[in-house]
Amino acid sequence: MSAAVDWLSAPWEHVFMQRAFLVAVICGVVCGVIGCFVVLRGMAFIGDTVAHAVFPGVAIAFVLGVDFVLGGALAGLLTALLITVVSQNRRLREDTVIGVFFAAAFSLGIVVLSSAPGYSGSLESFLFGQILGISDGDVRAVAATGAGLLAAAFALRKELVAVSLDRESARAAGLPVFRLDMALYAMVTAAIVISLQAVGNVLVLALLITPAACARLLTDRLGAMLLLAPAIGALCSLAGLYLSYELGLAAGGLIVLVATGVFVACWLLAPRHGLLRRGR
Template identity: 80%
Template sequence: MTGYLTAPWEHLFMQRAFLVAILSGVVCGVIGSHVVLRGMAFIGDAVAHSVFPGVALAFVFQVNLALGGAIAGLVTALSVAVFAQNKRLKEDTVIGVFFAAAFGLGIVILSGAPGYSGSLESFLFGQILGISDGDTRTVAVTTVVLLAVAALLHKELVTVSLDRETARAAGLPVFALDLALYAMVTIAIVVSLQAVGNILVLALLITPAACARLLTDRLGTMMLLAPAIGALACVIGLYLSYWLNLAAGGLIVLVATAVFLACWLLAPRHGLLGKLRATRRSHHDQTVADVREASAG
């Protein structure tokens, strides 16, 4: 048993992969908690796809792909934040417009960039086993900075998520906080692209936070559970990838999904079985009360 646990750590590329995967799981768990709390999972999908044209342009001009993706994602996220201030349009409508536009632009750029298919594959499906030392350092530093900003703005972001009008009345800069959250979502997604790829990154952002949401009613506990679940899913997924010789990104997401299904079924208060038990207990208590009332009458 010990050999199964320690064997992957004998390889330097696996050590880097575990570190980046854990950091990705933690940062997506923290930022994803705000996304789930606010009910804006669609923005994660939009940003994940909006980095596509940035990566394509970066490939054409031979610059860093992650940097190109980050810039494109930030531009899209900030555009959504600006246009969503118009109360005639719902946030998900604006997200849909820019999501489609960004992806369309990426397709146009791709069609004029022969030889891009190899880079596209790693972008779409991740390349966690091929991460360099430089990439690892970049992910580590970015994660620390992002978590620090998230901790600094935590109370304000929660206030805006729960009641925007109350937050505005209290003098909070709601628009600036929207921009900050969108930017953090973008950076978290870009950080995690190498772990699970563009197609699956939304799952890493949303699924651990959704699990935590089912397990607790306390926001502070949710903020601890979500990154823990994300990191655990990444570690288990990497172990399975190593021993089964299957795609790491897909296995990470499948492990996270399995945890979600378990939470949906078994969570003490909000799981299916917990609700059934509560319903039965309520019916039993009501029956006992009716019997006592009948006896007393």
């Protein structure tokens, strides 16, 4: 028992781990909640697109010598706005438009970076995360942004669900579908940006989608899903950090692998929708 307590408390003795735990939990909770609306909408691809859309913004910020997070946020929001506007053309499916901007954004980032030699080391933390190097200011910024996102998601939850389940009925009922689309894309962008330091651009989609997918398998009720997804996201983030501390391996990768393991368990063992239950 004493050994277990020592193992649990040891990482908390380090200030950098305390910061990492706080940011990991906040990102897990925020991405879990926002991810629920993404999964209900069936638009996981938009999360990947926004994550890649952040890339050219960071590249431009690197070339100009300004803050990476600010550049990434602006680029992500601009791409989300373009996707929302172009998607209003009913001749094009939303996933088609997303695919176009997915490739364009990442290509733009590559072109911009090709003009700046020596960029690879500076952007390593952006691509793969650097949660152990987070400062007190980063913790405050993530906490403030996360609180704002949770408040917005709570305020718009009914409207976002209505649009996610049936866009045409929502439009007929008088809901501002365009503005709600823009609000959701903006929330996805913000959730991705605050999570970049935790898991990096390459893995951030998993933190947004996987906990929500687990919750979707475990319950049919939206209220329960909105509680389960952030709980799973936070616990997986904590578990991944503990494993990183113990094994000396990459924190972002372990957080995602733990979340993936939980997803596989839910896929197999979920009470109503698990593979084994359906087989019986």
